[in-house]
Amino acid sequence: MLVLLACLGACASHRGGGGGSAGVASRGMYKVGNPYQIDGVTYVPQEEFNHVETGIASWYGPGFHSKATANGETYDQGDHTAAHRTLQMPAIVRVTNLDNGRSTVVRINDRGPYARGRIIDMSRAAAEDLQMTGRGTAHVRIDQLGPESQAVKEVALSGGGPSEQNAALAQLASGQRSAPVVASAPPTAAPPPPPPPPQQVLVRAEPPPVAPAPGRAGPTIASIASGSSQSGGSFYVQTGAFSTINNATRQRELISSYGSTEIFQASAGGHEVYRVRVGPYTTPDAAGIVADRLKRSGYGEARVVTD
Numbered sequence: 526m527l528v529l530l531a532c533l534g535a536c537a538s539h540r541g542g543g544g545g546s547a548g549v550a551s552r553g554m555y556k557v558g559n560p561y562q563i564d565g566v567t568y569v570p571q572e573e574f575n576h577v578e579t580g581i582a583s584w585y586g587p588g589f590h591s592k593a594t595a596n597g598e599t600y601d602q603g604d605h606t607a608a609h610r611t612l613q614m615p616a617i618v619r620v621t622n623l624d625n626g627r628s629t630v631v632r633i634n635d636r637g638p639y640a641r642g643r644i645i646d647m648s649r650a651a652a653e654d655l656q657m658t659g660r661g662t663a664h665v666r667i668d669q670l671g672p673e674s675q676a677v678k679e680v681a682l683s684g685g686g687p688s689e690q691n692a693a694l695a696q697l698a699s700g701q702r703s704a705p706v707v708a709s710a711p712p713t714a715a716p717p718p719p720p721p722p723p724q725q726v727l728v729r730a731e732p733p734p735v736a737p738a739p740g741r742a743g744p745t746i747a748s749i750a751s752g753s754s755q756s757g758g759s760f761y762v763q764t765g766a767f768s769t770i771n772n773a774t775r776q777r778e779l780i781s782s783y784g785s786t787e788i789f790q791a792s793a794g795g796h797e798v799y800r801v802r803v804g805p806y807t808t809p810d811a812a813g814i815v816a817d818r819l820k821r822s823g824y825g826e827a828r829v830v831t832d
Contacts (some may be wrong), residue, residue, distance in 0.1 A: 553598035554687030584652035608637035759805035
């Protein structure tokens with residue numbers, strides 16, 4: 526309970542200080558959602574109150590700050606929130622970093638993560654609590670807090686937004702609010718995600734040498750593939766096409782947290798073009814989910830491509 530109160534206090538302090546999305550946060554809604562697929566795996570969102578899961582956590586922040594979450598709230602990287610593939614929104618979980626023993630409590634208000642082999646996407650503030658921002662990922666355990674999840678559900682169904690939900694949690698933690706009755710059931714665990722694909726060097730084609738721009742070093746990331754030799758049947762999310770490798774590399778670095786990224790070199794109108802893509806994905810549905818999130822993050826040109 527002390528951890529919960531500390532997290533809630535940090536959220537309140539962040540809003541009161543005028544930073545982040547203060548004054549513009551959307552109230553969102555209570556949402557479970559329909560089944561969907563990512564890389565051939567079907568995920569079935571459902572209402573739970575005793576979910577337990579172990580796996581790899583990642584975090585997201587600057588590229589999605591102030592954008593809409595899956596339940597209609599405004600994402601604030603300074604709040605203690607997270608994205609999960611199946612839990613109802615909102616729901617409350619304790620996340621423990623099994624590498625260092627640190628834990629934090631977060632409110633689920635978004636869908637994700639979309640990178641293969643990960644089970645939860647933490648906000649920047651929550652990731653800092655777990656000391657995982659430097660490495661980017663951590664081995665974690667998720668323990669859903671039943672009474673707390675029931676409390677935020679009741680508030681959300683009554684029209685209460687994040688502030689009202691956090692207030693209810695603070696009252697519950699301090700004993701000023703009676704704990705809601707939650708049906709007792711054995712802990713459930715989501716099926717483990719498929720293992721990440723083996724790392725490999727892209728050697729689809731040898732692109733012509735690209736001279737560095739005057740006055741600056743050339744790009745240090747050299748994962749460039751020929752657009753004419755991509756594997757058939759694969760789906761990608763293209764976020765932009767550039768006339769210079771430097772601009773393409775810059776965008777690739779910005780979207781690297783959304784999944785595996787590549788730069789595809791092709792010719793268009795007699796000129797070389799460098800296309801930045803995320804993927805590949807095995808189904809259009811999986812690619813479409815990532816494209817939607819990228820669009821909500823400000824990459825309006827994000828679209829699913831197959832060639």
